[in-house]
Amino acid sequence: MGWLVWGNQETIWTLSRGVVTARLSPRIVALAKPKKDFSKHQCRLVIGARPLLEDFGFPSDRLLKLSEPKKYQAAYLEQRPHQSPEWPVSPAALRYKASPRILELAQPKKLHPDFLPAREVPTRVANTPALVRASSRLQHLAEPRVRKETCCYEHSFLESVIRPVSKLAQQAIASPRTLELATAKRLHPDYVPLRDAAWPVTKAAKHAVTTPRLVELAQPCKRPTMDLARFNPDAFTVKETAKKATCSARIQELACPIKR
Known part of the structure; x- marks a missing residue:
């Protein structure tokens, strides 16, 4: 009697001695045999050869009947919600004549009288503006402003400044409203x-001694691993x-957040 090997991984549940030492019946041995591969014995169609006779056969009445799609039952069609793409329509609804009000509501919404459609992307330019030549002044104004890669302006003062300030700005006196707006926002009193x-x-706190109850509460909760917990429906x-x-x-008092 040999020892049965169950793969190279440990099982979740330990196997009993009877399961490990069980003997296989002839029926189980027959069912455990893999299915034979008959693909190499199949007849393949050769190009230019005579086709098989099955390709020219016509299906029987039984095959045609089995190939028809399954029809829906009347009870299912009545209980099906209207969100479905198909539902039965009653004969009264088919013979119904819409009133003038329903026909009026069925008309699509018209566009506003002042609505203008989107203009074409390539705007057509008239011949007269296309032939106009820009003056030297327009060409001078159309040129981009060239700035030097520096954080300071050119000046003749000894001290370096980021940008020059005019004399009027240096002699200006701020109004009470400007001083009020210039004050920084204060923090809340609380x-x-x-x-x-x-x-x-x-x-x-340094000399405090923990009680046995605190030591018990400080212990982490021991739970089984997720590999075992997911097979237990009563784990959570x-x-x-x-x-x-x-x-x-006391618990409600401790559960309140700290007010700062």
């Missing part, structure tokens, strides 16, 4: 700045006791 990443720890169920639990006043 604004609390962000706390530093590191802050001093009190002596009481919630207990009935947890559904009926009521939060205490």
Whole structure:
């Protein structure tokens, strides 16, 4: 009696001794044999040779009947929603004559009288503007402004400035409204700045001793791996006791966010 090898991977559930040492019946051995490949024995059509007789045969009445598409039942057509592309129409609806109001509503919406269609992309230019020649002044104004690649303007002062300021701008006096707009926006009176990443720890916190209850709550929840949990339908169920639990006043107080 040999030992049965189940591939090169471990199984999810451990196999019993009886399953591992089971003997195969002749029927299972016969079913385990792979199907033979008869593709090499098939007759292929040779170009220029005589075609097979099956190509010229006509289907029988039985094949024609089986090839017809399946018809829908009347009960299914009545219960089918109107979103379907096809649904039965009653004879009364087929013989119905639309009223003048329905015919009026069926007319497509007309365009606005002031609507102008999109103009063609190649705009036709008249012969007169096409023959006009631009003056020297227009050509001078059409030239792009050349700027030097520098962050400072050319000046004759000793100190370097980014751009020159006129004397009128230097002697201008700001109005009260301008001074009001120039003031920076103040922070909210209840604004609390962000706390530093590191802050001093009190002596009481350094000498604190954790209770057995805190140590128990600090332990992480042990759950099975996802490879095993996905095969268990009750892996993520919630207990009935947890559904009926009521939060205490202390838990509600701890659940409130910190106000800053």
